[in-house]
Amino acid sequence: MSDFFTDFWSYYIAAIALVGIVWCVWLLFSQRKVTKVVGAPEDTGHVWDGDLRELNNPLPRWWMWMFLLACIFGLGYLVLYPGLGSYAGVLKTSSRVELEAHRQAAEQLQREVYGKYMQMDVKQVAAEPAAREIGQRLFLNYCAQCHGSDARGSRGFPNLTDNDWLYGGDPETITQTITKGRNGVMPSFASTIDGKLAGDVAQYVRSLSGLSSDPIRASRGESTFKSTCAACHGSTGKGNQALGAPNLSDRVWLYGSSEANIVDAILKGHNNHMPAHEEILTPERIRMLTAYVWGLSNIGGAGEGGKQ
Ligand code: HEC
Ligand code: HEC
Incomplete structure (x- = not known):
């Protein structure tokens, strides 16, 4: 009304x-x-x-x-009850007030369920099978559409089960990623690098991770890499987690390792977005998800905290 x-x-x-x-x-x-x-x-x-x-x-x-x-x-x-124009009724009921009451009741219930996990260290939470089940259900609801139901990602969407991180795999960084989101931006270099030179740089990038490459072309591309790319990806191509610049010297690729894929990155750039979830998820849920994601690459195998 x-x-x-x-x-x-x-x-x-x-x-x-x-x-x-x-x-x-x-x-x-x-x-x-x-x-x-x-x-x-x-x-x-x-x-x-x-x-x-x-x-x-x-x-x-x-x-x-x-x-x-x-x-x-x-x-x-x-x-x-409401029914006479904008008159709210003596009981002042409204579906909005009811919804809010239901939401608060649900959150209270969640707090009770999640309560004990909030007191524990994230790494301990990750080791609890019951907590992992909650985390997995949340992941399927909120994250699987982009990262895949097995969290292995796809082109442009990082795999969260390996130990290779764009931004870092310690619990604090994962929490920050989920809460505030991320924006991975690599500018296009089409104005300074032509197609031929881009191919040479791509050959050099491939050589960094031991992929087959043409040594002559790679050496032609090296100086451009050092002058243009190293600022973000590091002089040895190990990447920079503060910028979300991927490690180019490992075998994990977000967009593919072929010369064409790398030339594409150089000429067109990349602009990748992980949405912030602070408005969508309660802090309790973010914590359960952090434990789940951290657990994917740390429980039952690989070393602590992911590759730093
Ligand atoms: C709309 C798609 C989308 C959704 C939904 C989404 N993500 Fe992401 N996520 C991305 C993209 C894209 C990136 C890579 C961002 C970049 O390249 O800078 C990313 C990056 C990440 C990273 C950083 C990985 C690294 O290597 O450092 C984590 C952790 C992560 N997401 C977890 C989650 C979790 C947990 C959820 C569910 C709450 C979620 N994401 C939901 C698209 C999404
Ligand atoms: C301003 C920082 C910056 C510079 C300079 C930069 N990059 Fe990037 N690069 C990034 C970021 C950030 C990403 C990740 C984009 C994303 O998250 O989608 C990226 C992604 C890439 C990828 C994709 C990696 C993968 O896993 O698929 C390649 C290849 C690449 N860069 C090569 C280069 C080359 C070659 C140069 C020099 C010509 C260069 N970059 C210069 C920031 C930079």
């Missing part, structure tokens, strides 16, 4: 509702003669099936009272 510019529509709707009920009561009483038995009931003169005569009997008393009660119930309802 508050969406209306003036109170007119509020009064209009209230008037229709009230007039409707008053009209019903008036209708009942205006037909009172029909409700009173005065002598024998009137015979309408209609005869059916030879001997079935139609009488004009008064309304049954129980029916009359039900009708009146329904009107009184209607009025009572309109006093207690």
